[in-house]
Each structure stands twice: as structure tokens, then as C-alpha cells.
Amino acid sequence: MIYFDNGSTSHPKAPGVADAVRDIIERGCFNINRGGYAGAYEVADLVFSTREKIAKLFDCPTGRQVVFTGGVTLALNIALKGLLRPGDRVVITQMEHNAVLRPLAQLRAQGVVVDTARCFTDGRLDLSDMEAKITERTRLVVMTHASNVCGAILPVREVGAICRARGARLLVDCAQTAGVLPISMRRDNIDILAFSGHKSLLATQGIGGLVLSQELAGEMVPLVAGGTGSYSETADMPAELPDRLEAGTLNIPGIAALSAALDYIEETGVENVYARETALLKHLTDSVNAVSGVRIAGPSNLADKIAVAALDFPDMDNAVVAARLDEEYGIMTRCGLHCAPDAHKALGTFPRGAVRCSLGYFNTETEIDLFADALKQIVKGR
Numbered sequence: 001m002i003y004f005d006n007g008s009t010s011h012p013k014a015p016g017v018a019d020a021v022r023d024i025i026e027r028g029c030f031n032i033n034r035g036g037y038a039g040a041y042e043v044a045d046l047v048f049s050t051r052e053k054i055a056k057l058f059d060c061p062t063g064r065q066v067v068f069t070g071g072v073t074l075a076l077n078i079a080l081k082g083l084l085r086p087g088d089r090v091v092i093t094q095m096e097h098n099a100v101l102r103p104l105a106q107l108r109a110q111g112v113v114v115d116t117a118r119c120f121t122d123g124r125l126d127l128s129d130m131e132a133k134i135t136e137r138t139r140l141v142v143m144t145h146a147s148n149v150c151g152a153i154l155p156v157r158e159v160g161a162i163c164r165a166r167g168a169r170l171l172v173d174c175a176q177t178a179g180v181l182p183i184s185m186r187r188d189n190i191d192i193l194a195f196s197g198h199k200s201l202l203a204t205q206g207i208g209g210l211v212l213s214q215e216l217a218g219e220m221v222p223l224v225a226g227g228t229g230s231y232s233e234t235a236d237m238p239a240e241l242p243d244r245l246e247a248g249t250l251n252i253p254g255i256a257a258l259s260a261a262l263d264y265i266e267e268t269g270v271e272n273v274y275a276r277e278t279a280l281l282k283h284l285t286d287s288v289n290a291v292s293g294v295r296i297a298g299p300s301n302l303a304d305k306i307a308v309a310a311l312d313f314p315d316m317d318n319a320v321v322a323a324r325l326d327e328e329y330g331i332m333t334r335c336g337l338h339c340a341p342d343a344h345k346a347l348g349t350f351p352r353g354a355v356r357c358s359l360g361y362f363n364t365e366t367e368i369d370l371f372a373d374a375l376k377q378i379v380k381g382r
């Protein structure tokens with residue numbers, strides 16, 4: 001079996017993740033802020049230290065600004081629906097995932113105005129179009145850090161500087177880049193960051209989060225209200241982070257997994273993860289380019305992308321190629337629109353979709369060679 005669907009979820013997970021989940025369940029997976037006993041305090045320490053690790057990874061001032069959610073989709077919904085009001089203006093890009101597009105479609109129906117900055121046919125953002133669309137009236141800019149379809153990295157720092165100059169807030173969807181690209185909320189003027197634990201952070205599904213300032217959280221209406229184990233006498237959600245946006249019991253096994261995965265990433269070094277994945281991407285790109293009848297949609301310069309390659313077979317049905325890779329060669333890719341229809345429109349692969357190979361830190365050159373051999377056979381026999 002060869003797994004090239006890490007953009008969907010990473011496999012395998014970081015060494016230590018499975019043991020960390022087993023360990024906390026066996027030792028006592030108690031709730032925090034609710035029980036006055038040693039086991040609950042131990043778990044509270046774990047949650048606290050994991051917030052601190054996330055704050056360090058994204059260069060944000062304190063762990064208190066880290067809100068855990070069930071994943072990046074929920075994090076994005078909390079941010080968008082909590083912050084935006086009828087009449088607010090938002091700018092997004094053509095590379096956005098449905099986790100951004102669909103909540104915004106709901107908000108549009110309530111009077112939020114959404115404008116989309118163009119991307120080039122290789123998926124890179126047209127920064128001058130973005131710059132023209134961000135005005136003094138823009139409340140929020142929402143952008144993915146890298147496309148989950150073609151891997152294009154979007155210029156967060158440049159957009160952050162424009163937002164700062166024009167008084168707009170910047171929300172970055174780091175689903176595909178957390179753990180692979182260095183991210184600094186301070187340096188890049190990122191006001192809100194949404195992340196997912198189960199992709200390149202190499203932890204389990206069901207854990208992700210939102211990182212933001214106390215000031216911004218104060219401007220938000222909490223999407224979810226409920227128990228926090230704090231200020232229980234009041235009907236309103238607490239004002240302070242993280243409680244303000246974190247109602248209900250946390251996913252403690254997920255946080256244990258995330259903590260172990262963050263330790264692994266810290267030991268390995270984000271820059272080494274990126275270097276390894278880029279070396280694999282180069283091997284994949286060279287190998288695919290040697291096969292006739294297939295093109296890679298997306299940036300041609302590898303420095304402009306993460307290790308995701310969208311393969312398009314102009315003379316074949318892409319879905320059939322993906323199915324044959326799986327059934328005949330045991331190679332797992334993902335075909336279709338990857339929950340990002342506008343990205344495919346920009347890339348010229350709508351509505352047929354593309355065969356996405358998303359590599360991970362644990363893939364190997366040998367797997368890529370086997371993949372290239374399989375492609376040659378499939379193309380030859382078409």
C-alpha cells in the first residue's frame with residue numbers, strides 16, 4: 001500500500017501519538033476545569049502545555065490565545081460566524097476550501113459582502129488583484145496559506161502588510177501548512193489562525209483550533225455556548241480566552257495526540273519537514289514529467305508550493321486513473337474537486353477534477369518510483 005493522500009489526513013501519524021492516546025486513556029482521561037482532584041489537574045497541565053506548544057509553533061504571545069476545536073472547519077466557522085455582521089465586507093481568494101466558502105455562503109445570505117481575489121492559472125495569488133480588492137471598508141481577509149488542490153503557497157506576509165495598512169483583519173487557514181511551513185502570527189500580521197491537528201501536524205482527527213487575540217475574541221459572538229467550568233453563575237459566555245470560544249468538554253485524547261505530535265515536529269524541525277517533503281516533491285515532479293499524457297496543474301517552481309501535485313490526464317478520465325491506481329497498484333490518491341471548486345476553475349480542471357498526490361514526511365522515493373511505473377502502465381494501456 002502506498003499512501004499519497006496526506007492532504008486529506010496524514011498517515012502514518014507521528015511516532016509517539018498512538019502511545020500518548022493509549023497512555024492518557026489508561027491513566028485517566030479526566031475533564032479539566034470541572035474536577036478538583038489530582039488526575040484532573042494533571043490533564044489540565046497537559047492541555048495547558050499543549051496550548052503553549054501551539055503558541056510557540058505559530059509565534060503568538062501566549063497559550064491562552066489558543067482555542068481548541070474539533071478541527072479547522074469548526075475553527076473557521078467560529079471565526080467567520082462570530083466576527084462577521086450584515087454589511088461587513090470580506091475578501092477571499094480563489095484557492096479557498098469549502099470550509100471557508102460554505103460558511104461565507106451562509107453569511108452572504110445574511111448580508112455579508114464577499115469579494116474574491118483572482119489566482120493565476122497555476123494557482124498562485126494575483127497579489128495586485130488582492131491589493132485592489134482590500135479597501136478601507138474591508139473588515140476581514142480570509143485566505144488559505146497553501147492550496148489543498150495544487151499546493152500553491154499564498155503570500156500571507158504580503159497580504160498581512162496590506163491588511164495592516166488598510167485596517168482589515170487577516171484570517172489564515174493553515175490546514176495544509178501547519179507543521180510544514182514556518183508561520184509567525186506576529187511577523188506576518190495574522191490576526192486569526194485556524195489549524196488542523198490531523199494533517200501535517202501528524203496528530204489524530206477531531207482536534208484543531210483557532211489562535212487569536214483577546215481583543216478580537218471580545219468582538220466575537222461565540223458560535224457555541226455552554227459549560228466551561230468557569231463563571232458558572234453567569235448566563236453569558238465568559239469574556240476571557242480560551243473559555244469564551246471553548247464551550248463543552250474538550251477532546252482530551254486528541255490533545256494528548258497533538259501534544260506528542262508537536263514534540264515530534266519540534267524535535268524534527270519544521271524546516272527539515274519542509275526540506276524533506278520538497279525533495280520528495282521534486283522527485284515526484286521529475287518522475288511525472290517523464291510520463292507522457294499527464295500534466296501537473298499548479299506552480300512550476302517548486303519553491304512556490306508545498307508537496308501537493310494535481311495531476312490532469314487530458315486524454316483520460318481522471319477518476320478512472322485514480323481508481324486504477326488504487327485497485328491495480330494499491331496507490332491511494334484522491335480524485336475530484338477536493339472541496340475547492342473555485343481552485344479547480346482557476347487551474348482549468350473544473351468540473352473534471354484532478355488526481356491529487358499529496359505527499360507526507362514519511363513517503364519515500366521508492367514509493368514515487370512505483371507510482372511513476374504504475375502511471376506509465378496506465379497511460380500506455382489507455
Ligand SMILES: Cc1ncc(COP(=O)(O)O)c(C=O)c1O
Pocket residue numbers: 007008071072073074097099144146147148173175176196
Ligand atoms: C485548506 C483546507 N481548509 C480546510 C480544510 C478542512 O479540514 P477538516 O475537514 O479537517 O476540518 C481542509 C481539508 O482538506 C483544507 O485542505
